Structures are given as structure tokens and as C-alpha cells.
Amino acid sequence: MSNKINKVAITGGTHGNELTGVYLINKYKKNPDLVKREGFETVFMHTNVGAMEKCTRYVDKDLNRTFIKNDLANDMLYSYEDILAKNINAKLGPKGSEKTAVDFIVDLHSTTSDMGLSIVIDNDNKLTWQVVAYLKEIEPNLHIFRWKGDTKEVSFVNSITKDGFAIEVGPIPQGVLRADLFFETEKLVGYILDYFEKLNAGKLGKKYKTIEIYDHIKLLDFPRGEDGDINATVHPNLQDNGYFKLTKGDPLFVTLEGEIIKYKEDKEAYALFINEAAYYEKGFAMCLTEKKVIDI
Ligand SMILES: [Zn+2]
Structure with missing residues (x-):
């Protein structure tokens, strides 16, 4: 918790028909300064380019259910998303390692249901919860959903690192770019990066002790x-x-x-x-x- 943050990853296009993340990463590619902060590096990437090209959720299987430790080590699994997951895991992880290549992953999603601005969190790590509580203070309308999953092991992109979460915004139809929620998502990512800048500089005033959540x-x-x-x-x-x-x-x-x-x-x-x-x-x-x- 007291350790400094060296590298943060913003990932989008994990579901190829969720355009908020796809286009926010495009925007960062054109203007990398938007995610630059003092004291750490921010990397950003499209995770499922094949699904983005087809504007579908996935090509062979849901990439956001593919980060299971045994599966990542299994050479017999070679669907499009299995191979993607191995590559992404090598770049950002590896999952389960004490020292992953990045310290925190924010994965960008959208939903067709009316979830407003939401965080989906699947770990109990202190840093993750402090970031979420900081965001909730700035954006009181933010909803926090603690996900217990539909797979035995959490298999989200953001489960590669110990700390991280997914941003879910909606309602947005699949394959649609919706302005208001695009800008809300961008703002939220900015606040997350501000948090790490303050954390590294020792400028965070307080520790948050409690938070209201929706528990699975x-x-x-x-x-x-x-x-x-x-x-x-x-x-x-x-x-x-x-x-x-x-x-x-x-x-x-x-x-x-x-x-x-x-x-x-x-x-x-x-x-x-x-x-x-x-x-x-x-x-x-x-x-x-x-x-x-x-x-x-
Ligand atoms: Zn999604």
C-alpha cells in the first residue's frame, strides 16, 4: 500500500462492440499527454482488436473471462482470445506474480443496462479500495459493484494485476458511441491518474475507512x-x-x-x-x- 506506483495500464476494446473504451484509447493514441502524470508511466492499449474490427463482443470466446491462471499456462488452448490473453498477460502481468509489469489495470467497458457510472471491483486489496473511495468522493453518483463472478477464479483483464477494476457505463447500445458517458468515463480515468500522482508525491490527505457498495x-x-x-x-x-x-x-x-x-x-x-x-x-x-x- 505504501509502495509507489510505477506503471498503470488503461485498457479498452476488451469487448469489441463497447465503443467508449475503443475510442477513448484512440484518443489517447492521438494525444498521449492526456494520460501523462508526474512520477509514473501510463500505458494504454486496445485488448481485442479482432472483435473491434467485427464490432462484436468477441471472436471465439469472451476475453474478459479468459484470464484464468491454469488456462494462461495451457498451450493446448489456442482460440483467438486464448492467444490474446496469453500475449496481454505477458505484457501486463504475469498474473499471480509478485511483481507484475504494471501495478494497476483500469479496463473500460459499457453496458446496455442503465448502470450510470459504475465501478466493478473484484478484489479486496487496500490500494484498489482507496482509489475507488477517492473517486466516490469526487463523483458521488458513482456506483460501486463488488462482483463475485460467474467463474471460479476471477478471470477479468484487470485480474492480471493484484490491484485494478473495470469501469462500466450505461445505458449504451452495443456498437454505439455515446457522448455524455464517453466524457464521464474520460473524466473518471483522469481522476484515477491524479490519485496515483498524489499518492506517489505523498500528497494524499487521508485514508478512507468505509464505502457504500452493492455486493453481489x-x-x-x-x-x-x-x-x-x-x-x-x-x-x-x-x-x-x-x-x-x-x-x-x-x-x-x-x-x-x-x-x-x-x-x-x-x-x-x-x-x-x-x-x-x-x-x-x-x-x-x-x-x-x-x-x-x-x-x-
Ligand atoms: Zn464489457
Whole structure:
């Protein structure tokens, strides 16, 4: 935690149809001074150029589920994204090493659901949480989502380094560049770099002790018929609503015949990633979370 930051990586295009990150990296390529700060180096890169060219999420498989230590070491895995992941891991990592090539990764994403400006965090490291708390102080509307994952080991791009997170902004349709959220994302990246500059210069006034988060409870699938096909979708109350509070008896889904399926759990929850387009193939209609304040 007291160690200085030497190198930070900003990555975009991990999902090739999420254009905020793609174009922000393009902007940095043209104006590298935008990410220059005193006392450390910032590197930036497009991670999945093949998917960007096709404007699809991926070519063979989801790159943001590919950074699993055993898989990175497995020469028998050679899909487009498996090879990409090995190359990126060699450049920024290697994952699990005590001294990775970069100290912190910020991976840029967008979502079709109404998540506003959000951070998806998947580690419990002190530095990461201090950065997030700093951002939350500057941007009170920022939402913090602690992800527990759909794979055993966290397999995100930003899991290569001990510290880091993903920025998720939405709603943005796939393949669309949306101005307001582009500039919000750019601003947030700027604040992150400012934090490291202050950290290295010993100019950070305080340590943050607590933060409000949305903590992962579970991923919820759509209702399905016997054939496995979806037979209901997200109820209009939830559609276009981010961080939607659910209490027992609230409408949750509606069948294609118009029948309402209610939220039946006793425990209140907040739904997010509601009706995210990319999660249909994963079998998630939304993610249920618990709102809480945690010590950091
Ligand atoms: Zn993404």
C-alpha cells in the first residue's frame, strides 16, 4: 500500500462492440499527454482488436473471462482470445506474480443496462479500495459493484494485476458511441491518474475507512420453458432502471402472455445489469446485490 506506483495500464476494446473504451484509447493514441502524470508511466492499449474490427463482443470466446491462471499456462488452448490473453498477460502481468509489469489495470467497458457510472471491483486489496473511495468522493453518483463472478477464479483483464477494476457505463447500445458517458468515463480515468500522482508525491490527505457498495448476491436467469427457451422477460418496472430496489411481491418478470412473475425472496435486493444484451448468452437476466457499507 505504501509502495509507489510505477506503471498503470488503461485498457479498452476488451469487448469489441463497447465503443467508449475503443475510442477513448484512440484518443489517447492521438494525444498521449492526456494520460501523462508526474512520477509514473501510463500505458494504454486496445485488448481485442479482432472483435473491434467485427464490432462484436468477441471472436471465439469472451476475453474478459479468459484470464484464468491454469488456462494462461495451457498451450493446448489456442482460440483467438486464448492467444490474446496469453500475449496481454505477458505484457501486463504475469498474473499471480509478485511483481507484475504494471501495478494497476483500469479496463473500460459499457453496458446496455442503465448502470450510470459504475465501478466493478473484484478484489479486496487496500490500494484498489482507496482509489475507488477517492473517486466516490469526487463523483458521488458513482456506483460501486463488488462482483463475485460467474467463474471460479476471477478471470477479468484487470485480474492480471493484484490491484485494478473495470469501469462500466450505461445505458449504451452495443456498437454505439455515446457522448455524455464517453466524457464521464474520460473524466473518471483522469481522476484515477491524479490519485496515483498524489499518492506517489505523498500528497494524499487521508485514508478512507468505509464505502457504500452493492455486493453481489447472485446472478438471476430468465424464466425458461421445458425446451430451455426464455418464456418471460424483465418486467417494465425494472427496464431502463439501474440499481432497482426489489422487495417481496414486486413484479420481476412478465411472460410473453402478459402474466407477471413476482420477486419472492424475503430479503430485499438491488438489481443491476438488468436485461444486459451481452448476458442473454450467459443466461443472466440481472444481478441481485445487497446495498451495504463496508470497512476498507
Ligand atoms: Zn464489457
